[in-house]
Amino acid sequence: MEVVCPIDAQFSEQIAVLLEPPSPLQVQEYFDELITSKQCNGIQVKPTNDYGKGVYADMEFEEDDLVLKDQMLFGVQHSSNKIDCLVCSFCFRFIGSIELQIGRKLYLQGLGSPKDCFDLASKDQIEFQHCSSTTSRNRFQLPNESIESLMHENLALPYSKKFPLPSVIDCLGGCKEAYYCSKSCAHADWELCHSILCTGDGSKSLSKKALSRFIEHANETNDIFLLAAKAISSTILKYRKLKVAHNKEKEKNHIAEVLGNHNFSLLFKAWKPLSMGYKRRWWECIALPDDVDACDEAAFRMQIRQLAFESLELLKEAIINEECLPLFSLEIYGHIIGMFELNNLDLVVASPVEDYFLYIDDLPEPEKKEVDEITQPFLDALGEDYSVCCQGTAFFPLQSCMNHSCCPTAKAFKRDEDRDGQATILASRPIKKGEEITISYIDEDLPFNERQALLADYGFRCKCLKCIQEET
Template sequence: MTKNSICSLDIEFSDKIEALLKPPSPQQVQEYFAQLIATRQCRGLTIKQNGDFGKGVYADIEFREGELVLKDQMLVGSQHSSNKVDCLVCSYCFRFIGSIELQIGRKLYLQDLGISSSKECVLETYSQPSKQCCADDSSNEDFMTDNDDLVACTSSSQNDKIPLPKEVIQSLMNGNLVLPYSKQFSLPTVVSCPGGCGEAYYCSESCAKVDWELFHSLLCTGERSGSSCREALVKFIQHANETNDIFIPAAKAISFTILKYKKLKAAKLEGKEQCTNPNTLEDSSFSMLLEAWRPISMGYKRRWWDCIALPDDVDYSDEASFRMQIRELAFMSLQLLKESIFDKECAPLFSLEIYGHIIGMFELNNLDLVVASPVEDYFLYIDDLPYPEKEEAEKITRQILDALGDDYSVCCQGTAFFPMQSCMNHSCHPNAKAFKREEDRDGQAIIIALQSISKGDEITISYIDEDLPFEERQALLADYGFKCRCPKCTGEGD
């Protein structure tokens, strides 16, 4: 299979690629997650590797209905490129930052420049239907619907908007115009990227530092970047924005592994005298690469071009050529990434096999990154004010709402890999679900018990809309690569 590859690294490093892609042993899985659970202080869960069915998450304690089961910090994630117009969030924790005025002013300013999220229309063809993870009380359902409209096409909603004068937009952005009651919705002050790219922003110095050390130092386009060619990096990002922004989290996964490898190596060199035998040195550097790769190795992976769902507008007879095109697209992206951050000691990471599997890991992940917008909360608050205050406030806020139109409440959306949540198996009759509560204001995945869960029970979530008829459920789940055998399906199926 690798013999006829378009990527020479696939052939050169075939044995190392095989070692990297080998699923971790049950013991490695147990050890990795035991450590993760200990450092995160999430209680009451164990992860087990159970034979043919892969990993599963089990309750160690009882959970009551409605209780928090898991808060899962993402391993790697990124905001959708098109969403960056709508929401200014911390590039590490994905909290909204700045102020209500800045969020609104910046969005209107960028829309005025003609930068819109309409690219989503093109991107949508390539992406698998993904499970939304927001709260499903009525107000949030509204905001998911609003988003669907936006995704369908931004330009359509443009008609109902009444533009604000440029001076008003400016004064929103520079803080001269303070909206009534906005102090109650204060957001963290914006911290710029220490590398000077002017593209990544943070909620705090600590988020900026952690992101720099884990991911961003190699992928920053600023002057302090660790990239060997910033021009190529800019081209890589541009290519991703124009074709499919799933390449961005994939690049972050590679950057994460390289940076971790370098840290392991530095620690080793510090601890020991220089090793003189070149063979042992090479062996040990590959074992360090394997160790650096361990967190990513825990995610279930298939090649992107093999697992991506065939878009509705592509005929089955064209499937082979569609998959070939997807593979070529990934290869083009990889060449640009290679030009920008290639590291000889981590060369196998730059093979198309590895790149394709990393992208596939994000493609198969069933949970999106979603963070509710404080701008929505703000306007809901104004709407709920008692009569005289409301009328007074709306003298100012009405024109702003008119300028924003239907998409005033767009939430932060992106792609992420959540290590523990990704071990949760699917059921069409799940006992838990992804659900963002009022207080969940960052990019973590939140899993809540739907019913009481006993000690020893497996915790399951639904990857799809479980109320769909049997045939449709099976078709959607086939995109995830399995046939559902949950009690509901075995009852309805045969």
């Protein structure tokens, strides 16, 4: 039975306006302003004949030149990755210390539960529980006292000071789920969306219990729902700020007019950043899994729609805003998730723990032998996956405008000096001024038919030079 969301019928006209693609002029003005504010010199976002919009070079680039660093609009760390990496919830830099990163990972591996990792972020909040073994995955066990000393930073590892990390800053609302590298990141995330999505005592959500159920559901099913929640929360907070400014302006000019229809014009303005992204309904654009037969596709997509509805109902109970009701329609929710599905980029931030152990390994003898006596037991206990990158997914406003090519002019790539969650786009070959900057959405080394099949999930057939040559 098909699920029905009453908000879709109640606000059908407003929803249609929110989902209407912006005009080329609106797109141009928005991205010109965005590029100027980000100081991304050398690029332009312009309309294209085939794909709506694209990114073009406004100067010449040599191979490996930095084309742009794009600050994410919304990002989320995979829940399973939180065992391995303690990072800033806003910029995704590693935080704490080398000792805390190692000790925390060893302890959580022993517990074997990602749910416990939120309370183990800073040394002042650690409540150490003794467990019978460090981890079932590792043969080498360490005394609990050694792990506890690392987590409380009572044990300083040799040369760890050469790899300093920002101190752990608590969430402004007091939750045990979000931590930051600085007060500025904590404040920025709070203002962007976290004040509504916080489960702490200072949360502005309607129900912290309902919010916890929503987060648990997302962690168990698909953390793309967390990105959608951030998008809706951010729009609500922008709407509130716009309304306050509008009311002050009315009072200043003695205007008696009252905006109706849930102040829709202000909501439409707050929605603007999301209006610029290419959208399709999530349950229509998500790739069909390999284990689902084509004859079962309709049932699969209905199940995905049902899953989105379940997530939305939980989110509504937690944060619904009466003046922003159109945002809580299944149609809007599905299009937001679809936008992330089609335009997201893997979030990857390299771990300083790897750099630390590589440094130790490169020490000259006999110094290395002396240091190894201290560090090797921890390395053995960590096992082969001693250093895992921060991994997640994120939506980047400028990178999302880049079109695909199987012979791309640029690549999304992390340099050694990039230790945050920004998207780094490098030229993969010389790019001329006026040439389109493209990236590959897939493995461009795959055979032609496999590439086209994968790209069909994005809703287009590639007509790049490589595909034209291989098709004929």
